[in-house]
Amino acid sequence: MKKAESLYVVIAGxxxxxxxxxxxxxxxxxxVVVIDMDETALENLPEEFTGFKINGDVTExxxxxxxxxxxxxxxxxLTGDDNTNFMVSTVAKRVFGVKRVIARVNDPSNEDIFKxxxxxxxxxxxxxxxxxLQELGVREx
Amino acid sequence: MKLVxxxxxxxxxxxxxxxxxxxxxxxxxxxxxxxxxxxxxxxSAVVILGDGSKKSVLDQLDLSGxxxxxxxxxxxxxxxxxxxxxxxxxxxxxxxxxVNDPEDIEIFHRLGVKAAVSxxxxxxxxxxxxxxxxxxxxxxxxxxxxxxxxxxxxxxxSPSAGKKLKDIPLPTNCVIGAIIRxxxxxxxxxxTELLAEDRVMVLCEPAVQSQVIKLLVGE
Numbered sequence: 001m002k003k004a005e006s007l008y009v010v011i012a013g014x015x016x017x018x019x020x021x022x023x024x025x026x027x028x029x030x031x032v033v034v035i036d037m038d039e040t041a042l043e044n045l046p047e048e049f050t051g052f053k054i055n056g057d058v059t060e061x062x063x064x065x066x067x068x069x070x071x072x073x074x075x076x077x078l079t080g081d082d083n084t085n086f087m088v089s090t091v092a093k094r095v096f097g098v099k100r101v102i103a104r105v106n107d108p109s110n111e112d113i114f115k116x117x118x119x120x121x122x123x124x125x126x127x128x129x130x131x132x133l134q135e136l137g138v139r140e141x
Numbered sequence: 142m143k144l145v146x147x148x149x150x151x152x153x154x155x156x157x158x159x160x161x162x163x164x165x166x167x168x169x170x171x172x173x174x175x176x177x178x179x180x181x182x183x184x185s186a187v188v189i190l191g192d193g194s195k196k197s198v199l200d201q202l203d204l205s206g207x208x209x210x211x212x213x214x215x216x217x218x219x220x221x222x223x224x225x226x227x228x229x230x231x232x233x234x235x236x237x238x239x240v241n242d243p244e245d246i247e248i249f250h251r252l253g254v255k256a257a258v259s260x261x262x263x264x265x266x267x268x269x270x271x272x273x274x275x276x277x278x279x280x281x282x283x284x285x286x287x288x289x290x291x292x293x294x295x296x297x298x299s300p301s302a303g304k305k306l307k308d309i310p311l312p313t314n315c316v317i318g319a320i321i322r323x324x325x326x327x328x329x330x331x332x333t334e335l336l337a338e339d340r341v342m343v344l345c346e347p348a349v350q351s352q353v354i355k356l357l358v359g360e
Binding site: 061081083086087091113 | 225
């Protein structure tokens with residue numbers, strides 16, 4: 001894997017999480033493209049973000065082509081909808097040949113199907129639950 | 142074997158009705174309570190209220206590799222994740238999916254769903270076919286639009302009238318299957334001559350349809 005500074009990263013979804021990830025990667029020197037259907041979400045990215053913004057539906061293949069997904073080192077799917085994240089992740093893997101795909105998976109019962117496609121998963125649900133348990137000094141069941 | 146229909150409103154109803162009348166055991170999954178109510182009232186099918194893209198809902202169907210599932214939700218992302226859950230969790234291979242964005246057909250094919258049907262594409266091809274020429278008597282996309290069936294009348298002015306088939310420079314991904322001449326069917330060979338007023342039945346790939354029409358009908 002290349003160093004973080006020279007990575008080309010496509011981020012699907014510019015909500016609160018997407019915006020933080022996009023800005024931090026951009027500041028650290030990566031080439032970042034952020035895609036979101038909501039134009040105001042893109043406008044609200046801070047000034048430090050120097051990457052590209054695409055206003056469009058991440059499940060549309062033409063939008064992903066516009067983002068030059070075929071050239072991406074990493075795709076990160078961060079929308080609030082698991083089915084959207086699954087589609088953009090599998091398309092990145094199987095159609096565009098992106099090596100590393102990371103997806104946000106909200107419903108833990110969806111984790112298995114993402115794993116079947118060799119997609120790295122981040123579960124906000126699990127992370128939050130674990131954080132709370134850790135605070136309380138209780139182990140996860 | 143059971144037939145499962147996930148999502149869809151009108152199409153789900155009509156499809157279920159036809160399949161029930163053919164004797165199939167039909168299961169319907171829909172996340173709209175109203176739709177479920179009306180489907181359950183009007184059809185002798187098992188109707189399950191729930192989101193078909195959730196494993197807990199699919200588990201209720203007790204699926205096996207024998208079953209056939211039709212996906213009719215109105216977003217491709219839902220149809221896609223359901224299709225993959227069906228394949229990976231239950232070994233269902235017979236999946237027919239509606240594709241909303243025609244560009245997504247390719248994605249479904251790559252992910253192992255061969256029967257991906259795009260109504261937009263079918264309509265588009267039919268419209269284009271009807272706009273092409275007056276001599277076009279029938280134009281139907283087949284195999285989810287990977288092939289088109291054409292029935293053409295050969296006009297007197299056709300550049301191919303009076304020629305043997307083997308001498309007409311038709312593209313290779315095209316075949317003339319039959320000629321109707323004075324109400325009789327002629328199965329054509331290379332030596333068969335094409336005559337004005339013949340009706341020809343052609344199967345070809347959509348990519349060459351305009352070229353084929355130009356050769357057989359003229360400009």
